[in-house]
Every structure is written in C-alpha cells, then in structure tokens.
Amino acid sequence: EDQVTQSPEALRLQEGESSSLNCSYTVSGLRGLFWYRQDPGKGPEFLFTLYSAGEEKEKERLKATLTKKESFLHITAPKPEDSATYLCAVQAAYSGAGSYQLTFGKGTKLSVIP
Amino acid sequence: NAGVTQTPKFRVLKTGQSMTLLCAQDMNHEYMYWYRQDPGMGLRLIHYSVGEGTTAKGEVPDGYNVSRLKKQNFLLGLESAAPSQTSVYFCASTPFGGGREQYFGPGTRLTVT
Numbered sequence: 618e619d620q621v622t623q624s625p626e627a628l629r630l631q632e633g634e635s636s637s638l639n640c641s642y643t644v645s646g647l648r649g650l651f652w653y654r655q656d657p658g659k660g661p662e663f664l665f666t667l668y669s670a671g672e673e674k675e676k677e678r679l680k681a682t683l684t685k686k687e688s689f690l691h692i693t694a695p696k697p698e699d700s701a702t703y704l705c706a707v708q709a710a711y712s713g714a715g716s717y718q719l720t721f722g723k724g725t726k727l728s729v730i731p
Numbered sequence: 732n733a734g735v736t737q738t739p740k741f742r743v744l745k746t747g748q749s750m751t752l753l754c755a756q757d758m759n760h761e762y763m764y765w766y767r768q769d770p771g772m773g774l775r776l777i778h779y780s781v782g783e784g785t786t787a788k789g790e791v792p793d794g795y796n797v798s799r800l801k802k803q804n805f806l807l808g809l810e811s812a813a814p815s816q817t818s819v820y821f822c823a824s825t826p827f828g829g830g831r832e833q834y835f836g837p838g839t840r841l842t843v844t
Contacts, residue, residue: 649830660735660821660835661774668830704774708829717762717829718789723773 619644623705623722630695630729638690638703638725646710650688651719652681653704661704664690695729702726733757735836737822743842744812752807752839754822760834761827763805764789765797767818768838774821780805812843 622641630636642650649668653661665674667683674681678699680691690703706719735756744750754763765777776789780799794816796808805824809816819840823833 651832653835658838660823660837663832663834666830666832706774710829717825717831718764718776718779719774719833721774723771 619707619709619720621705621707621720621722623725625725626723627726628728630727632696632729632731633694635691635693635695637692638727640688640690640705640722641686642707644707644709648708648710650683651706651708652690653706655702655704655724697729697731700727700729735822735824735834737836737839739839740837741840743844745844746813748812749808749810750812752820754805754807754836756803756824758824758834759802760824762825763799764823764833765805765807766821766823767791768821769818777807814843817841817843
C-alpha cells in the first residue's frame with residue numbers, strides 16, 4: 618500500500634526565515650511525486666512534479682528535491698503570501714487499472730508571520 | 732479556458748436526502764476524479780473515470796455513485812445522505828498518460844444535518 622507522510626503538520630515562520638517541509642513516501646515504483654499548494658477554501662494548485670532521485674525544481678522562493686525515500690520543499694526567505702497548506706502526493710508506476718491515482722499526504726500548514 | 736469547475740459551491744442536506752455534484756472540465760482531459768477532504772485525513776479518492784462511459788471505485792466509494800456520460804462532465808451522486816458525508820468535495824482531471832499533474836476544481840462544501 619502506498620503511503621505518504623508529511624512533517625511537520627504545522628510550521629510558523631517569521632518573514633525571511635527559511636525552512637523545509639518534508640514528505641516521506643513508500644510506493645511500489647514511483648512514477649511521479651507531486652507538490653501542491655492549497656489556500657483556505659480553494660482547491661489544490663499544482664506546483665511541481667519530480668520523477669527521479671536527485672531531481673530538483675524551483676519556482677520563485679520554492680525549491681523541491683527528491684530522494685528515493687523522501688522529498689523536501691525548501692522555502693527561501695518566505696513572505697506572508699506563502700502562507701498556505703502544502704500537499705505532497707505520489708503516483709505509483711503501477712496504479713490500479715491504469716488510473717494514474719495519486720496518494721496524498723495530510724499536508725503541512727505553513728504560516729509566515731510579517 | 733475555465734479549467735475545472737464545480738457546482739454547487741455550498742450545500743446543506745438533511746439526512747436521507749439525495750443530491751448530485753457536477754464537475755466540468757474544458758481541457759479535453761481523459762481522466763477525472765472525485766475526492767473528499769476531511770480535517771486530519773487528507774484527500775481521499777472516492778471514484779474515478781478513465782474515459783467517457785467508464786467509472787471505477789477509489790478508496791472510499793461507499794454511499795456514492797458516479798456517471799461520466801460526456802467526456803467533459805463527471806457527476807457524483809449521494810442517494811441517501813448521511814452526516815458522515817459532511818466534507819469538502821473536489822473534482823480533478825488529468826490528460827492521458829502517467830506522471831501528469833491533476834488539475835483541481837474549487838470544491839463543494841457539503842453539510843449533512
């Protein structure tokens with residue numbers, strides 16, 4: 618059974634204080650690992666896809682990295698507008714019936730204080 | 732290009748009532764999904780469709796039915812609502828082929844009293 622565990626559950630940062638969010642996963646062959654951002658009352662918004670260990674992707678103050686067991690979302694010099702819940706999900710190489718299902722973690726709620 | 736839209740945005744039902752949630756996408760995506768999101772539980776897959784006329788069960792299908800009569804629409808039905816179905820429901824779609832991101836709708840907040 619595919620599993621995704623995100624830590625911490627909640628993180629409070631001062632504006633400009635860099636940190637990292639963790640996503641640990643177990644999957645029977647990884648097809649892709651996805652990061653999403655979710656604002657209160659809205660649907661998840663896609664950020665990154667990582668496909669293989671060692672891969673990195675960046676977007677503004679965010680950088681996602683991937684190893685064989687976990688992924689990190691690094692936030693550099695965060696701003697209050699980065700406050701959101703960040704979701705991690707995995708897609709197994711052999712997801713049921715070619716469904717390309719995602720298994721999601723419970724998320725990390727990030728608060729950036731001015 | 733509206734992406735993925737969901738109607739309604741909010742709904743309150745009484746136990747035993749029925750309703751249908753509508754999801755529509757204008758991106759010509761093959762795959763569509765219905766999730767529910769509950770505090771502390773994360774997103775859980777209810778049902779999905781790999782193409783027009785097909786549906787399949789996800790992780791938590793009990794109490795729900797779905798239909799995909801047109802490629803762009805995916806309907807989620809509750810025949811006899813229960814308080815345990817109080818949740819936020821999200822629809823998502825993705826093009827054919829693995830490793831592609833899913834695009835999510837804005838959600839429907841359903842309360843069953």
